[in-house]
Amino acid sequence: MSAKDLHKESFTEETITKLEIFEKYLESWLPVAIESPFIKEVNICDFFSGPGKSVDGVKGSPLRVISVINKYYDRIIKQKLQINILFNEYIKKKYGQLCDCIKLEQEGLKRLESFLKIELFNKEFKELFNSKKTLLKNDFNLFFLDQSGVKHITEDVFLELIEFPKTDFMFFISSSSFKRFASDPSFQKHFRDINLQEISMTKQTEMHKLILQYYRGKIPRTSKVKLYPFTIKKGVNVYGLIFGTKHPLGVDKFLKIAWDTNELNGEANFDIDDDWEAKQGVLFGVRKLSKRERYEHELEKYIMSKKDISNIELFDYTLENGHIAAHTIEVLKRLKKNNKIEYEGHPCISYDKCYKKSELKHFKIKP
Numbered sequence: 001m002s003a004k005d006l007h008k009e010s011f012t013e014e015t016i017t018k019l020e021i022f023e024k025y026l027e028s029w030l031p032v033a034i035e036s037p038f039i040k041e042v043n044i045c046d047f048f049s050g051p052g053k054s055v056d057g058v059k060g061s062p063l064r065v066i067s068v069i070n071k072y073y074d075r076i077i078k079q080k081l082q083i084n085i086l087f088n089e090y091i092k093k094k095y096g097q098l099c100d101c102i103k104l105e106q107e108g109l110k111r112l113e114s115f116l117k118i119e120l121f122n123k124e125f126k127e128l129f130n131s132k133k134t135l136l137k138n139d140f141n142l143f144f145l146d147q148s149g150v151k152h153i154t155e156d157v158f159l160e161l162i163e164f165p166k167t168d169f170m171f172f173i174s175s176s177s178f179k180r181f182a183s184d185p186s187f188q189k190h191f192r193d194i195n196l197q198e199i200s201m202t203k204q205t206e207m208h209k210l211i212l213q214y215y216r217g218k219i220p221r222t223s224k225v226k227l228y229p230f231t232i233k234k235g236v237n238v239y240g241l242i243f244g245t246k247h248p249l250g251v252d253k254f255l256k257i258a259w260d261t262n263e264l265n266g267e268a269n270f271d272i273d274d275d276w277e278a279k280q281g282v283l284f285g286v287r288k289l290s291k292r293e294r295y296e297h298e299l300e301k302y303i304m305s306k307k308d309i310s311n312i313e314l315f316d317y318t319l320e321n322g323h324i325a326a327h328t329i330e331v332l333k334r335l336k337k338n339n340k341i342e343y344e345g346h347p348c349i350s351y352d353k354c355y356k357k358s359e360l361k362h363f364k365i366k367p
């Protein structure tokens with residue numbers, strides 16, 4: 001069950017998709033901290049850093065972190081935000097390359113002076129995580145856990161991660177490996193309670209969603225953490241990212257990136273639900289609805305089952321169902337045009353209106 005070393009060749013398109021999702025999330029997460037009067041310090045932890053870049057110089061996660069920091073350097077200084085970066089790589093040779101790579105960036109980063117601290121580690125992930133977790137626990141953190149296979153985000157690590165109150169995390173997992181290896185003793189050691197029958201009955205392309213459900217099933221009822229997937233298919237293999245946050249703003253930002261990456265389904269780098277077929281029209285006389293159409297249909301039913309609904313309820317419903325505000329707004333506009341609901345002005349379905357400014361708005365459903 002040895003995972004392929006992605007640093008021996010050029011990064012594939014799929015690796016770049018994964019890294020871009022992480023980079024875009026960091027790019028929208030960091031300004032939240034910069035602008036917040038309550039956040040004075042943040043930690044960005046890249047626990048499986050690799051050497052910094054690909055063999056042919058394409059930016060890996062470490063260089064992507066640095067370039068996002070550089071992008072915001074004047075605002076970081078102005079707001080006096082302390083940024084601590086942790087890079088970690090276990091393999092000695094790659095760790096050496098990582099150190100060299102970061103060293104080359106130091107000159108450009110000098111302008112951030114004492115507002116930036118970069119620490120480099122050559123440690124086994126779990127050992128480093130255990131040594132840092134108490135210190136990091138209550139901070140405002142973003143963790144990127146770009147493991148090669150499956151074995152590092154074990155149940156105990158996951159349960160600890162979701163205990164952190166202000167930490168957003170993104171981890172990579174080779175989901176289709178479960179299909180091939182789940183019954184191996186080495187796998188069973190890490191995933192004792194995984195349902196082997198369910199795995200064998202699940203299509204390869206659905207494996208990442210199944211693994212997402214496995215982790216969701218571990219979340220205690222009292223926890224506010226929400227998990228969202230992005231499936232990445234490469235040939236016959238299926239991998240993916242699992243993103244976790246306790247904050248609706250984090251969910252909103254991640255889902256915008258996911259739908260931006262694939263406007264067909266917002267959750268995969270391919271047509272995971274055959275939505276393209278649905279868009280093409282009638283198949284054997286039956287018109288299959290696309291993911292977005294199914295959502296619009298369900299949302300309309302949900303709204304029409306009520307007498308009155310608020311923008312906050314609608315925004316929460318949107319995120320809960322893995323969609324973005326634009327999808328909900330379109331339904332509301334259509335319902336208004338068709339004289340089914342009543343409201344004045346803009347629908348106000350956004351994090352800003354619903355949570356930051358608490359602008360409550362009501363939509364009246366016509367009998």
Ligand SMILES: C[S@@+](CC[C@H](N)C(=O)[O-])C[C@H]1O[C@@H](n2cnc3c(N)ncnc32)[C@H](O)[C@@H]1O
Nearest residue numbers: 048049050060061089090091124125146147148
């Ligand atoms: C998928 S790669 C990460 C790629 C990286 N994010 C990039 O952009 O280049 C996973 C990395 O984790 C390292 N690694 C493997 N086992 C590890 C462990 N137990 N602790 C920390 N790093 C480990 C591997 O050497 C490899 O470089």
